[in-house]
Amino acid sequence: MIPSRSPFDPQNPLEGRVITTPFDKVLGWARKYSLFVYPFVTACCGMEYMSVSSAHYDLDRFGAAFPRFSPRQSDVLWVVGTVSHKLAPLVRRVYDQMTDPKWVIAFGACASCGGPYDNYATMQGIDTVLPVDIYIAGCPPRPEAVLDGVVKLQKMIQESKQVWK
Amino acid sequence: MDTKTASPEKEFFFTATEPEFRTQEMLLNMGPSHPAMHGIVKIAVKLQGELVVDADIEIGYLHRAFEKSCEACTWNQAIIYTDRLNYVSPIINNVGYCMAVEKLLGVEIPPRGQYIRTLLCEVSRVADHLTCVAAAAMELGAMTVFLYMMKGREYLYELLEDFCGARVTTTAVRVGGQPADLPEGWTEKLTRAIKEVRVILKECHALLTCNRIFYDRVRGTGVMKADDAMNWGFTGPCLRAAGVDYDVRKYFPYLVYDQVDWAIPVGTQGDNYDRYLVRMEEMEQSCRILEQCAKKIPNGPHSVQDKRIMLPDKKDTYGNIEGLMNHFKLIMHGHGIRVPVGEAYQAVEAGNGELGFYVVSYPIEGEEKDGCASRPWKARCRPPCFHFVAALPDMIKGDMVADVIPTFGSINMIGGELDR
Amino acid sequence: MEKSLAHRKIEEKFPQAVLDSHAQHGDETLILRKEAILDVARLLKEDSELQFNFLMDITAVDYLGRQPRFEIVYHFMSLPFNRRLRIKLQSDDLYPTVKSLTPLWKTANWLERECFDLYGIRFEGHPNLTRIMLYEGFEGHPLRKDYPKTKRQPLIGPQN
Numbered sequence: 244m245i246p247s248r249s250p251f252d253p254q255n256p257l258e259g260r261v262i263t264t265p266f267d268k269v270l271g272w273a274r275k276y277s278l279f280v281y282p283f284v285t286a287c288c289g290m291e292y293m294s295v296s297s298a299h300y301d302l303d304r305f306g307a308a309f310p311r312f313s314p315r316q317s318d319v320l321w322v323v324g325t326v327s328h329k330l331a332p333l334v335r336r337v338y339d340q341m342t343d344p345k346w347v348i349a350f351g352a353c354a355s356c357g358g359p360y361d362n363y364a365t366m367q368g369i370d371t372v373l374p375v376d377i378y379i380a381g382c383p384p385r386p387e388a389v390l391d392g393v394v395k396l397q398k399m400i401q402e403s404k405q406v407w408k
Numbered sequence: 409m410d411t412k413t414a415s416p417e418k419e420f421f422f423t424a425t426e427p428e429f430r431t432q433e434m435l436l437n438m439g440p441s442h443p444a445m446h447g448i449v450k451i452a453v454k455l456q457g458e459l460v461v462d463a464d465i466e467i468g469y470l471h472r473a474f475e476k477s478c479e480a481c482t483w484n485q486a487i488i489y490t491d492r493l494n495y496v497s498p499i500i501n502n503v504g505y506c507m508a509v510e511k512l513l514g515v516e517i518p519p520r521g522q523y524i525r526t527l528l529c530e531v532s533r534v535a536d537h538l539t540c541v542a543a544a545a546m547e548l549g550a551m552t553v554f555l556y557m558m559k560g561r562e563y564l565y566e567l568l569e570d571f572c573g574a575r576v577t578t579t580a581v582r583v584g585g586q587p588a589d590l591p592e593g594w595t596e597k598l599t600r601a602i603k604e605v606r607v608i609l610k611e612c613h614a615l616l617t618c619n620r621i622f623y624d625r626v627r628g629t630g631v632m633k634a635d636d637a638m639n640w641g642f643t644g645p646c647l648r649a650a651g652v653d654y655d656v657r658k659y660f661p662y663l664v665y666d667q668v669d670w671a672i673p674v675g676t677q678g679d680n681y682d683r684y685l686v687r688m689e690e691m692e693q694s695c696r697i698l699e700q701c702a703k704k705i706p707n708g709p710h711s712v713q714d715k716r717i718m719l720p721d722k723k724d725t726y727g728n729i730e731g732l733m734n735h736f737k738l739i740m741h742g743h744g745i746r747v748p749v750g751e752a753y754q755a756v757e758a759g760n761g762e763l764g765f766y767v768v769s770y771p772i773e774g775e776e777k778d779g780c781a782s783r784p785w786k787a788r789c790r791p792p793c794f795h796f797v798a799a800l801p802d803m804i805k806g807d808m809v810a811d812v813i814p815t816f817g818s819i820n821m822i823g824g825e826l827d828r
Numbered sequence: 829m830e831k832s833l834a835h836r837k838i839e840e841k842f843p844q845a846v847l848d849s850h851a852q853h854g855d856e857t858l859i860l861r862k863e864a865i866l867d868v869a870r871l872l873k874e875d876s877e878l879q880f881n882f883l884m885d886i887t888a889v890d891y892l893g894r895q896p897r898f899e900i901v902y903h904f905m906s907l908p909f910n911r912r913l914r915i916k917l918q919s920d921d922l923y924p925t926v927k928s929l930t931p932l933w934k935t936a937n938w939l940e941r942e943c944f945d946l947y948g949i950r951f952e953g954h955p956n957l958t959r960i961m962l963y964e965g966f967e968g969h970p971l972r973k974d975y976p977k978t979k980r981q982p983l984i985g986p987q988n
Contacts, residue, residue, distance in 0.1 A: 283441055285448050285470055286824055287495035290539070290576045294565075297558035312443040328982045329963045330448060330469045333440055335984060359488060362473040362977050363970050364962070372985045383576050468961040475946075476970060476977055511853045638881050638907070641935035652907070659910055752853045753903060753914060755884075766901065768889055790885040790903070798938040827961060 270405040274318070274344070275397040276306040281317035281341065283334060286324030288351040288383040300386040305393050314340040319396070325353035326366045338373045344406060346396060349375045350389070352382040433461065438812065440469055446543050447823035449797065451812065458808045463801040467827055474828035478787040482744040483509055483583055486787055490765075491577040493789055494825040496539045497532035499525075499568070500758045502581035505787065507662065508754035508765040509583045512747050515712050519664075521585045523705040526663045527598070528571065528580060529756075530694040530701070534605060535564045536759030536820075537645075537687045537694075544684070544817030545616060548625055553612050560608040563601040570594060583745060584718045585711015595702040602695050609691055616684070626680035630803045630815030633678055640802070641795040644761025645686045646819055650678030656757040668700040683818040717745055746780035760820055761792030791825040832856055834878055834913055838868055847918075857914040865902075865917055866927040872904060872913070873932055880904040880913060883929065886939040888947040892973035896920035900949055902929075928954040946971040 252258055284292055295302050302308035311317040314337045326334055338347065349369055352358035355378040357367035369375060376399060379392040439450040448469035454462040474493065478486040490505040491498040503525050510517065517525075542557035565575045570591050572580040580586065616622045632642065634650040647654055653672045657665040673689035675682030711718050715734050724731025737743050747769040755764040770785035796819040803819075804812050831839075831849070835858060839846055845864035850857050860868060872880040882905040889899045896918040904913045917926055928951040929936035940951040941960040948969035951957055959966065963983065968975050980987075 284446065286472075287492050287576060289446065290495055293539070293543075293558060294562065294575075298555045299559060299562045310443075312441075325470060325472050327469060327471055328980065329471065330440070331982065332984050333469075337441060359492075360472045360477060362476050363975070363979055363981070364471050364473040366982065366985065385575065468959075468963070471961040473970065473977075480977055514853070636934075639934050641883055641933065643882075654907055659907075660912075750852050751855070751857075753855050753912070762884065764885060764903065766885065766887060766903070770891060773893065785891075786889050788885070788887045794938065794942075795935050798935055802934075 267405045268401070270407055271401040271403070274405070275400040278305075278307040278319050278346075278393075278397075279309055279311045279317045280307060280319045280321055281312070281314055281337065282310050282321045282323060283337060284321075284323045285326065285330065286353065288324045288353070291383040291386060291389065292321070292323045292350065295386045295389045300390065302390070302393065305390070305397065307393050307397075314338075315342055317341060318345055320345065320347045321350050322347065322354040322369050323350040325358065325360060326369050327364050328366055329364075331366050331369075331372055334369060335372050346376045346400070347373060348377045348379065348392060348396060350379050350392075351384055352380065355380065358382055436809070440466075443547075445816065446547075447821055447826070449821060449823070449826070451800070451816075453804070453809060453812065455809055458810070460804050460807055460809055460812065463804055463812075465797060465800055467797060470823040470827040472824075472828070474789065475787060478784050480783070482783055483747060484745065486784055487581065487583075488577070488579050490789070491579055492824050493791070493828060494536070494758055494760065494763070494822045495576060496822060497529075497536035497759045498576065498578050499528045499532045499580050500536075500756060500763060501789075502579065503529055503663075504754060504756040504758070504763050504765050505767070505789075506581050506583050507756065508752050508767040509745075509747060509784075511752040511754055512750050512767060512769055513583070513717065513745075514748075515584060515714065515717065517585045517712055518709050519706050520589075520708045521710045521712075522663045523701050524586055524590060524710055525581065526665065526668075527590075527698060527701050527705070528568070529663070530698045531564050531567055531598075531601075533759050534691050534694045534698075535561050537691050538564075538605075538608075540759070540817075540820040541612070541684060541687055544814060544820075545612075545622070547813050547817050548622060550616065550622065553615055556608050556611055556615075560605050563604050567594070567598060567601055570597065582711070582718065584714065585709075587711075587719070589710045590705075595705070598698060598702055602698055605691070606695060609688065613688065617688075623681065625811075626684060626814050626818070628677075628679050628681075629807050629811040630680045630683075630818060631678055632799065632803050636799075636802070637678060640799040642761065642799070643792050643795075644757070644759070645683055645690065646678075646796055647761065648672060649675035649682035649686045651676055656755050656762050660755060662754075662756060664701065665697070667704070668697050670697050670700075680814045680818040742782070744782045746778070746782060747784075749779050749781065755790070758792060760796075760822065760825070762790065763792055764790030766790065789825070789828060791828065793819065793821050793826050797821055797826055834858070834872065834880075834911075837875060837878060838871065841871055842867060855914055856912065857916060859916045859918065862900075862917045862919055862924070862926055865915070866929065866931075868915070869902075869904075869929055869932055878906060879908045880906045880911075882907060883933040883935055883939075884912075886929070886936065886943055888943050888949050888971075890947060890971065890973045898924050898947070898949065900924065900926055900943070923948050923950055925950040925952055927952050930954055945969070948972065 349355045377392050377396045434455045436453050439445045440448045450466040452464045490501040493501045538557045538561045542554045546554035572578050637650045653674050655672045670693045673686050720731040720734045725735040751768045753766045755762050766788040768786040769781045848859040884903040898919045900917045902915040943949050945959045
């Protein structure tokens with residue numbers, strides 16, 4: 244991104260040291276590579292979440308592995324696993340406590356649509372109570388699918404209009 | 409260090425009995441979503457200073473109607489729900505359920521099938537214990553152990569993936585046997601994985617077992633003595649840590665556990681440290697079982713040769729009309745395996761303890777044929793960690809609030825199994 | 829069929845208690861009169877020749893359309909004698925009431941709460957018989973056969 248440095252010219256002090264770019268883009272670039280996550284881990288998908296975040300698959304490469312267990316400090320809510328009706332108000336409350344800008348990833352089939360559980364206890368997808376940005380398919384999704392989801396979210400963040408005031 | 413300089417430090421700490429520092433009881437909610445709670449459970453602890461006076465536990469956040477779901481699908485379809493009970497070692501759940509149904513059917517799978525099941529079960533058990541110790545250690549700050557053990561688990565997941573194509577929720581077992589034989593070169597891969605796991609166990613022993621910080625955190629906390637443990641219905645590593653050598657694999661042998669040589673590790677004090685040691689040693693014993701099974705595995709069919717129970721080979725399904733019809737008869741709606749009316753309880757040793765399946769077959773109105781049922785009337789799972797979590801208030805009472813974390817980690821609560 | 833030791837002991841002490849017995853698939857099973865459960869359980873636990881010191885499981889089965897409708901199923905295990913025993917109680921009440929085993933086994937507490945929550949079985953003498961898996965405000969007992977599988981009672985979000 245930054246071109247090689249030219250010798251300093253006092254007549255033209257900004258030459259070679261400044262690039263111009265829309266503010267939205269640079270903010271999006273900063274935001275997408277410093278995602279603090281809130282892992283709301285409930286069920287089986289947590290096993291794959293553990294795999295993804297440890298050394299083998301290394302989510303840290305994407306700048307999106309740092310878990311913050313306070314919703315107020317986090318940007319991305321990962322809903323990892325089945326959400327039952329008993330749990331739904333709590334997920335909603337965690338989401339409400341997060342500060343803007345915030346994104347939600349529905350990790351796995353259960354969080355996306357209820358998965359194999361179509362019964363009295365299980366919510367049919369978390370998008371019935373909160374807005375979801377990325378759905379990751381799979382029961383549970385393979386780590387590669389999770390990484391793909393993270394990259395897609397980063398692309399989405401980069402391309403979206405940045406709210407910053 | 410000079411002992412004289414150490415004594416004034418003692419005066420610095422106040423004892424709780426001094427009246428001017430009397431504190432009020434405080435209610436602290438840990439969970440449902442808490443960094444040290446792997447899984448969703450709420451512990452409301454009543455604190456006197458830092459001492460836990462009382463605790464109340466609320467569960468059920470992951471209740472997803474295992475039994476109701478099983479009742480709505482056929483005998484083989486219910487296996488996918490058993491995967492998601494204890495999602496750390498799903499194959500043991502599959503095996504337990506399938507053995508219960510096989511008990512109802514009155515069939516016994518051939519020796520090779522039994523060896524394959526034993527191999528898969530033990531691979532899952534090692535993965536289960538690795539996950540439990542890793543998570544418990546991470547919550548105490550030992551991040552390195554977590555990363556090492558997750559690495560070890562990946563080797564085992566690769567083995568399971570080779571066998572059935574899935575990493576976590578495997579569905580690798582069917583009523584009446586396995587859907588497929590072991591792939592080519594699996595046992596060689598297993599030998600390599602065992603070697604890797606042993607290296608990791610050695611490293612983690614070096615990191616934890618004699619580590620002063622770890623030892624002080626876990627020794628003497630979360631104590632559950634043998635008598636109480638039995639009263640609470642403890643099984644598995646938590647009971648063995650208290651000194652009772654109950655293991656379903658020895659007491660009620662199933663599969664081929666009575667044909668291999670292995671030992672039950674037992675603790676003495678029933679605290680967190682003993683539970684950790686028992687788990688570490690059980691992984692070693694599981695490796696021994698795996699090695700022996702890999703050597704002794706006989707040739708032959710891997711599942712029962714009964715067309716009413718097992719699906720035909722794919723080449724028959726696609727290749728001839730008998731195979732196709734056989735496939736249809738087992739798959740189509742309203743057909744499938746017919747299980748005689750009755751009830752059976754089958755216990756297997758899961759990573760956490762005795763995992764029992766109580767399966768009832770009862771004719772469903774309109775679907776009945778010759779006193780057989782095509783769906784489970786009831787499939788009840790006896791979850792081992794339900795009993796541990798029920799006993800958790802007793803275990804943490806009298807300890808410091810920081811000791812809740814290692815205690816909770818060492819009982820290895822698995823949400824799917826606890827709440828079903 | 830030859831009667832087992834536990835069967836004989838129970839009949840000796842409580843002559844009216846055992847209604848039926850079978851050993852299907854090798855699982856020894858006794859069907860008892862509902863009222864006798866606490867006394868029989870105490871005998872099973874404390875008799876030196878039986879020593880069923882583990883209460884493994886409590887559950888219920890709803891045989892809708894059959895008389896009697898409900899069965900409450902207990903699984904015991906004796907560690908010293910390496911033996912298992914299943915005890916069943918039957919009841920045709922809409923909300924069957926049986927005596928709680930909490931005085932004998934602490935673990936009966938949660939097992940009975942679960943049974944109450946999902947099946948609506950009342951346990952007499954239980955210290956805290958409240959819902960455990962589901963939440964306050966949930967109506968009905970979902971594992972009963974007459975409860976529809978997908979009848980949801982959400983706390984927030986769209987209704988069914």
